[in-house]
Every structure is written in structure tokens, then in C-alpha cells.
Amino acid sequence: MIIFFENYDSFSYNVIELFKIIKKKIIICNYDDKKILNYLILYDIKIICIGPGPGNPIEYKIYSRIIKYFYKKISILGICLGHQILGVFFGFSIEKSKEIMHGKTQKIKNCNDLLFNNVPKKIKVTRYNSLIIKRLKINNIKTLSKSDNEEIMIFKHIKFSIIGIQFHLESIKSKFGLTIIKNFVKFYSK
Template sequence: PTHIILSPGPKHPKDSEICLEIIEADLNVPILGICLGHQAIAYKFGASIKTLKTPVHGKSSKISVINEGDIFKNLPSNFEVMRYHSLYVDNLPNELEILAKSDVIMAIKHKTKQIYGIQFHPESFFTQYGKKIIENFINLNQISKNKEKNVENFAPFMKKLQVGYPLDSSDYEIICKAINNIA
């Protein structure tokens, strides 16, 4: 697979067998956990899962984006999302960081892997920018592939320099274009 979405479900994250197995498998592809998937990611890395005093089913909330990360790229810092959950993530371990909050943690990211979790439902008509969030997630692997391809493009120039040949203006032009694509 090029991407994995861990979808919502009615279980406690500790009982979400396949979700936990996928996270543990470390497949080196971007993972997006939605609702239960978000909770499973947090649980697998050691966060606490707690029960809300009042379940939030079919309610919208305003979230505040704290860290744009990759999935909230080019989105406003506050927008409405649709929620359906009775559990929430708390006490994140060091390898996870908060991307967005409302009254609870609404989005997380692993600090060194392309693993993301969102408590809300981007597929809901009532979530503003839901389509853009999914689009940003889908673009993650493509960005990574472009970076790898561009880094590979440097190899001939490095070989040239290693054997003592100078680079010419056309070499620099290609290198500048590659660097521009990486940034």
C-alpha cells in the first residue's frame, strides 16, 4: 500500500486488533488514524485513553491547529469539525506531538514517522476542510518520493566532483531545480 487509513469503529483502542497490528508492523507508509484509529495510534505509543463525561455524537466543535504539520498545511488555524466519540486521548508520550486541540486533543503526529491521528471525521459533510486534510495526507508519500528522486539526481554531480571534474552552468541549473523541488 502507498497509504493506510485506520478508520473509525465502536471498540476501545486496546481491542482494535488490526489497527494495532498495522501500527506495530511499521510499514513505512503514511498512516492516518481517524477517531478509533487516532486513539489506537496514541494507545499503541503509550498515551492514556479516557472516557468523556458526556459522549460527543454528531456534534461539531471548533478546533485550534497548534502545529500545522503536513495534514493541516494551508488551512486556517481554527475551523469546525464533526465529532462522534466517547473516548479521548490524553497524556501523550514523547514520540507523539499535538497538532490540534479543542476541549481534548484533536490531532496528533509521530515526531519521526508519517503517522497521524485525528479524533474528528474529515469525511463528514460538516467538517470544514475535510477534503483538504485527506488530500494533504494523500500527498505525503508523493512528497517523500519526489525528495528521494531529487536526491538521486545529485549522484552524477557528486561523482563528477569526487573525481576532480568541475561543475558547469548546466549542472548548476539542474541542481538548483532539484533543490527547489525538495524545499
């Protein structure tokens, strides 16, 4: 079962639909729901997905507690804001993007990883962000994909099933989003 943390973003339900397409049971929980920890403890959650949302990842303090408690036990996928939240938790800094990318497409280059099974090395994706994560000296983190201007688009934890994706893979202009979700569930779900 997947728990999707909704951050009041209009793209959230498009991401949820991708999980439904691959026949995954999903619980949707608003990030400010007081029962958030109950859901995580009561249900047999295999994947936590922190969805897109507005604002700065530092504003979403509940996630640091959730990630701290569950990252060694449950697979976690962060998309856009979720990517940034995971980045902050694992020691990245947050900076303004070189270019504001609201609804703009960009090519990214992927490295060899199971996440990109049946995905070309270069793909076109859609971004909706003005903030990015900037890598500091961090152990156990591997960059899987960068934009053409060298901004981190996807990273993973080397020891645990944690992946952050900056772009909106659910966007109609993002190619191979469903394939990437399928690969995450197939190869990274605990």
C-alpha cells in the same frame, strides 16, 4: 495505493470517497479479514488508513501487530477509532471525553503544520466519540490540534508518517476535511 481498514462503521465509505475524489487507488479490507496481512505484503501499499468504528480501541488487537510491523515503512492515518488505536499503540491512555460528542460540532485550533496547508487556524469539525486519548509523557509525538476543551484532536509522530485524527473529517459539517486528506497524501505519504 491505500489500504483502508473498515471497522464496520457507517461513516467508512464517506472516508473512502474522499480518497477516491483525489484519485487514489484504494483496497478496502475488514479489520477481521483473515487475509489482512497478505494484502499488506502483496500490494504496493503507500498508506494505511484505520477508519472509524464502534467500541474501545483495546478491543481491536490485530492493529497493534500491523502498526508494530509497518509504522516505520508505511504512512498511517487513523480516523476517530483509528486515532485512538494509534494513540494506544504509542502510549496514550484512553479516557471518557469530558462531553459525549455524538454528531456534535466543535471548534478546534490547529498549529502550524503541512497538514493544515490552506486550512484556517480554527475550524469547525464534527465529532462522534465518547472516548479520547490522554497524553502521557511520550517522546516523538506532537499534538497538532486541540478542541476548545483541550482534548487532543490531531497528533503526529515526529519521526514517522503517522497521524491520528479524532474528529470525522468526512462529515458534511466538518470543514476542510478533504483539504486535510489531500495534505496528508501530499505531504505525509511515503
